[in-house]
Amino acid sequence: MSAAPLATRLPSAGTLAALLAGALVAIALLVPLLRRHADAFPLLAVLALPFRVPIATDGRTVNLLVPLYLVVGAGTLVHLLPRWLERWRARARARTTAAPAGTGEEPTGLTRDAPVSLTRPSSWLSPRGLELILLAVVGAYVLQASYSGDRVKALENIAFFYAPFGLLFLILRDVRWTRALIARCLAVTVALAVLFAGVGFVEYYRKSLFLNPKVVAADQYANYFRVNSVFFDPSIYGRFLALVTIAVMAALLSAGRGRRELLGGAAVLAWLLAGIVTSFSQSSIAALLLGLAILGAWCWGVRPAVCLSAGLVVVALAFVLLAPAGLHFGLKGEKGSAANATSGRTTLVEGGLELFAKRPLEGYGSGSFETEYKRHGVTDAANATSASHTIPVTVAAEQGLVGLALYAALLVSAFAVLFGGAGRSPARIAIAACFAALVLHTWTYADFLEDPFTWTLLAVGVALARAGRADELASRPAPAPLASSF
Numbered sequence: 001m002s003a004a005p006l007a008t009r010l011p012s013a014g015t016l017a018a019l020l021a022g023a024l025v026a027i028a029l030l031v032p033l034l035r036r037h038a039d040a041f042p043l044l045a046v047l048a049l050p051f052r053v054p055i056a057t058d059g060r061t062v063n064l065l066v067p068l069y070l071v072v073g074a075g076t077l078v079h080l081l082p083r084w085l086e087r088w089r090a091r092a093r094a095r096t097t098a099a100p101a102g103t104g105e106e107p108t109g110l111t112r113d114a115p116v117s118l119t120r121p122s123s124w125l126s127p128r129g130l131e132l133i134l135l136a137v138v139g140a141y142v143l144q145a146s147y148s149g150d151r152v153k154a155l156e157n158i159a160f161f162y163a164p165f166g167l168l169f170l171i172l173r174d175v176r177w178t179r180a181l182i183a184r185c186l187a188v189t190v191a192l193a194v195l196f197a198g199v200g201f202v203e204y205y206r207k208s209l210f211l212n213p214k215v216v217a218a219d220q221y222a223n224y225f226r227v228n229s230v231f232f233d234p235s236i237y238g239r240f241l242a243l244v245t246i247a248v249m250a251a252l253l254s255a256g257r258g259r260r261e262l263l264g265g266a267a268v269l270a271w272l273l274a275g276i277v278t279s280f281s282q283s284s285i286a287a288l289l290l291g292l293a294i295l296g297a298w299c300w301g302v303r304p305a306v307c308l309s310a311g312l313v314v315v316a317l318a319f320v321l322l323a324p325a326g327l328h329f330g331l332k333g334e335k336g337s338a339a340n341a342t343s344g345r346t347t348l349v350e351g352g353l354e355l356f357a358k359r360p361l362e363g364y365g366s367g368s369f370e371t372e373y374k375r376h377g378v379t380d381a382a383n384a385t386s387a388s389h390t391i392p393v394t395v396a397a398e399q400g401l402v403g404l405a406l407y408a409a410l411l412v413s414a415f416a417v418l419f420g421g422a423g424r425s426p427a428r429i430a431i432a433a434c435f436a437a438l439v440l441h442t443w444t445y446a447d448f449l450e451d452p453f454t455w456t457l458l459a460v461g462v463a464l465a466r467a468g469r470a471d472e473l474a475s476r477p478a479p480a481p482l483a484s485s486f
Contacts, residue, residue, distance in 0.1 A: 016391035017161035023070060030074035039184070041075045042175050045168060046185045049452050050240055052232060055252075063232050064160060068452060072164050075171045124409065125416040127462040133413050134169070134458070137449070138162050138404045141366045144399050148365025149372050157367050157450060161341035165455040172459035177467070182427050186247055190268060193244040197275030200227040200237065204278045226280045235445045236458060238276050238284025242441070243434045243453060244292035245272045246250045250430035253299050356400070363400035372397065391442040411439065418461040421468050426469070430431075431461045 034040050048067035055062050123129050141162065145154035176179070203209050204227050231237035252265040276284055289312070297305035355364060355372055364372045395403045418435055422428035435457045442448040449455070 023066075023073070026070045027074045027077070030070065031077055034074055034078040038176075039181050041071070041079065041171060042177075042181060043188060044071045044190050045075070045172065045456070049189075049456065050196070050231065052230075054232075065164075065452060068215060069164050069170070072168050073173070076167050076399070079165065079171050084319070095209060098425050124413055125420075127417050127465050130410075130413040130417050130458070130462060133406065133410050135408055140165060140399065140403060140406055141268075143362065144403070145366040147362075148398075149368040149375065150370065151365075151367070153370070154177050154365065154367030155262065161450045165452050167448070168452060169455045169459040171284045172456060173459075173462050175463060176465050177427070178461060179427070186251060190248060193241055193272055193275075194268065196229040196231075196237070197271055199230040200275050200278050203227040203229065227278045229275075234279040235283055235441075236447070238279035238281030239277045239287065239438065239441050239445070239451075240453075241272050241279070241458070242284045242288040242291065242437060245269060245276070245288055246295065246434050246437055247430050248272070249292060250295055250426055250433065253295060254426035281445075286444060287437035287441040290440050291433040294433040294436055295429065298423060298433075349390050349393050352397045355397040356393070359400060360396075361400045362402060363396065363398045366398055369394050369397055389446050390444065390448065391448045394446070414458060414461075417465050418457075420465065425468065428461070428464045431457055431464065435461065 028043070034044075045068065048065070048071050051065065051067045052063040053066040054063055055066075055335060076379065124133060141154070145151055145158070148154045199210070204225060207225050209228060210230070210241065228234045228236040228237045231240065246263055248268055252262060252269075276288065289309070293305050293309040298310065351373055352369065356376075358376075392404065395407050399406075414435065415432075417430070418432035422432050435454075438451070438454060438457065439448070443450075
């Protein structure tokens, strides 16, 4: 996306007014529903996560998560705004009731006999630490937009992804995730995945896509036909199916499943796997295998899972290397190469690393990858891309070592929170496995914090980790009084 003036990228004033009016009406209808039903927001948010609405403006089409924006807007008014106002009133009351400075009196409501917390501050590997790192990552992205070569792209990412997804995180983090609510949310995602896979099968049968003319054009010159269902992108479609497949497998592996449930779950898994195959998304298959390996380690132990996974990887590599050119893996034939086999991603990674080497500390600024990729002559207009399809490389080129350090800290903290104590909870291990699969997918494709599923998985994982920690502390015997230890 080029660094065109913002005015040329936005719809006309009339279109904006109509969109704003429609959004306000939709939010007004959602607010009473969210107030009456406590579980309405998480269910509606999960329902809206995959849906993107194409909006034509200035001769191009942008795909925005409009339904999710509406749900988040209504949820902010119902859940976040009252909480923020109450905190502001509480602070105002505390200021007005405080004793005048210099009197030596304690403020009203506080005494010297008040209990003092003896626990150490939350570490960066705790849920609170993860939230702070996430805030730091977003803050760094905003600051580094100031010197970006494409500030408009950075502003779009902040306005359409980071800001609304941050609000989504704050609301979902405070939801009371009961087993019943988790089961209902899983049922919604499974129903969507089954429906979307059916749309994909229709596309594959007709050899015609409903959306995204770019993919239609690419399919005309490829040796195989890729479907994208309603996702505008085969890899994002495959990512969604992979995450739902992992969640369904986790549910089936948990105890207490009857024969009818197992048969139904197996049918759903077969349907979703077929959908992933029609997407021809290598990154989605890799993500799925990682998630299933984690679930295998949870059920049968780490060593058997590692041995089995290593064996499957060896067999897959041997198959790809020894397969004839007619199978279209891209490594053999007249145009066989690593770049061809990865749809040009190795070339993108090399170009991104070149950009990082030229400005390693601070990078070229948030959202500037495509602009700098073109400006430095790494690619031509026909091969231009908005990302390196490898998130660490994109972060390195745009944000330098500063961004890379925050990105690494975020991953370490997220894995520590999601996997810490998750072995006792099928829901927590499912969230952790899905997040690990998503991270791997971003290493071979794109969209990390630009994907609402990242924020959703982190929010639910933080909420479950906090609930598990609270249950653990509640089950412990009360500590002896402080004076008795002397």
